[in-house]
Amino acid sequence: MAGFVQQLPRRHQVLLSTVAAATLIVLLLPSEQATASRNTSDPKLAEQQLILGERLEIPVAAKAAVTAQAQHTPALQPSVDTTAAAETVAVSEPVEPAVQWSGYKVKSGDSLARIFERMGYSPQELYKVTQDQQANKYFLKLRPGDTLRFAKDTNDELVQLAYQISPIDTLIVSKIDGSYQSEIDTKEVQVQEAFAYAEISSSFWNAGINAGLTENQIMSIASIFGWDIDFALDLRKGDEFSVIFEKEYVDGEFVGYGKVLAAEFVNQGERYQAILHEDGDYYALDGSAMRKSFLRSPVKFTYISSNFNPRRLHPVTGVVRPHNGTDYVAPVGTPIMSSGAGKVIASAYNNLNGHYVFIQHGERYVTKYLHLSKRLVKRGDKVKQGDIIGRLGSTGRVTGAHLHYEFLVDGVHRNPRNVELPEAESLNAQQLPAFKKIAEQRLAMLENNRRTYLAMN
Incomplete structure (x- = not known):
């Protein structure tokens, strides 16, 4: 190699020596950009590695070129303008103030004022809450055993109040712009249909209880057929009745009974049938109203x-x-x-x-x-x-x-007991076809369930 250089012309030798010297100087100078290696053993260099989930702080005066490697790093980096100084901008979303919930079980003799006092809330807060008419209406119906749930913020101010009215409905009172506003939170109800049958041996009431019906359901059946049957005087041993009714569930849990959908009552051999219409009244299969213009008796008598x-x-x-x-x-x-x-x-x-x-x-x-x-x-x-x-x-x-x-x-x-009473308005010609379709289905369900029940008992 040295002999080859010596054979070159004098001018070429000088030029080659100059280039070599310049190259050596460049190689010996420190680099302005350092790349941290994933496998480096230098602790200072290791600290420069990007850590997933940590913010990368970039000096305001720094200038950098975005390389392909930096674009694919898992760390979150602010965008860098290669022609201007980069600035870090922190954007924070609104944070809901923390609230603390506590409950209170209503005792006998409690009033809303006494409850607020025991829970540490001022008369002024009570006054503001009761200015909401809907909330005030429900709070007047508080009963021993009911539960109120209070939510307060970090300043110990009442921000929300919850009162479970029923297994389905909850009254929610919320503080909005300095005043309290209420709403009813209603859970979704799943409805299943159920069947019951009973034959009277001692009394209508006992027959209903033995069939698993509630007091309200028994009274509902009596109300449905009460215009045609005197439940104090007309009932006989061997009379029978069957009913299809709703059972209500919330989140898979049974919460109560709904409406009677259809019912049949056989009294002294005469059969009465009633089907619930969408207007909330009960009608016979032909669309005639079960409800008459007059009650058969105006008092619940002994x-x-x-x-x-x-x-x-x-x-x-x-x-x-x-x-x-x-x-x-x-x-x-x-x-x-x-x-x-x-x-x-x-x-x-x-x-x-x-x-x-x-x-x-x-x-x-x-x-x-x-x-x-x-x-x-x-x-x-x-x-x-x-x-x-x-x-x-x-x-x-x-x-x-x-x-x-x-x-x-x-x-x-x-004679009030046997006078022919005028009926209430029957379903009209437009309503009747749709009603009869539903009524026939309900009555078929009653009969099928009745036969199945009697065959099994």
């Missing part, structure tokens, strides 16, 4: 002491004279209901009738309620079917506490 009788011997005077109504015996103070919608045409007192109320129902019908202990309506009042118009008593010429009830059609007294 027994009947005297029936309608055109030639009855009066127990006080001993004179044979017509008994133009029915006497229902029940405890003093038992609520008396208007048997139908109408207008009060008399509400007064005399020595014979005691406290009494007369109601006009349309043009043809009048009902009379005698011997009340208290009247709750006055002349001219309009009433709906089932409205409480007074309390059972023993005022006037009587031998004991009872309600004397009369039913007049076109001014003529009729």
Whole structure:
């Protein structure tokens, strides 16, 4: 190699020596860019490695070229402008203030004011909460055993209040812009259909309980068929009934019973069927309403002491004279209901009738309620079917506490227990086809389940 260089012309030798010297100087100078090796053993260089999840701090004055290796690193890096100084900008999302929840179980004698005081909240906060009308309405119904849940922020201020109204609904009161606003949080309910059958051996009530029905379900069945069947007097041993009803679940957990969807009652060999329509009323298969314009009896009575009788011997005077109504015996103070919608045409007192109320129902019908202990309506009042118009008593010429009830059609007294009652409005021609389709399915389910039950028992 040296001989080859010596054979070159003098000018070429000088040029080659100059290039070699310059190259050596460049190689000996320190580099301005250092790359940290993953396998380096230098602790200082190891600290320069990018760590997943850590922010990479870049000096403001630094300039760098983005290499392909840097673009693919797992560390999060700010973008770098090669023509200007890089700046680190921190962007933070709003953080919800931390809240602390605590619960309170309502005790007998508690009031909302006392509960707030025990939980450490001021009367001012109580006042603001109760300014929400919906919340105030529900808090007035607090019962022992109910639970309230309070949420406070880091300043110990009430930010939310929760009250479980039912297994399905929860009242939520939230602080928004300095005031409290309420809403009802309703859980999704899953509905399953169930069936029950019973034959009466002692009483309708016992038969229902033995069939696994609740008190409310038993009363619902009595209400459905109560316009056609007198459940105090008409029932016989061997009567039977079957029912399809809803069972409600929330998150797979049973929470209660829903509506009666269809029912059948066989009373003294006569069959009655009722199917729930979307309007909330019950109808027979032909679309006729189960609900009549009048209740068969206006009071929940213990027994009947005297029936309608055109030639009855009066127990006080001993004179044979017509008994133009029915006497229902029940405890003093038992609520008396208007048997139908109408207008009060008399509400007064005399020595014979005691406290009494007369109601006009349309043009043809009048009902009379005698011997009340208290009247709750006055002349001219309009009433709906089932409205409480007074309390059972023993005022006037009587031998004991009872309600004397009369039913007049076109001014003529009729027996309230067997008079043909006008029906409520039936389904119209447009509603009937869709209803009948559902009704036939429901009744088929009733019959199939009834046969299966009887075959297995």
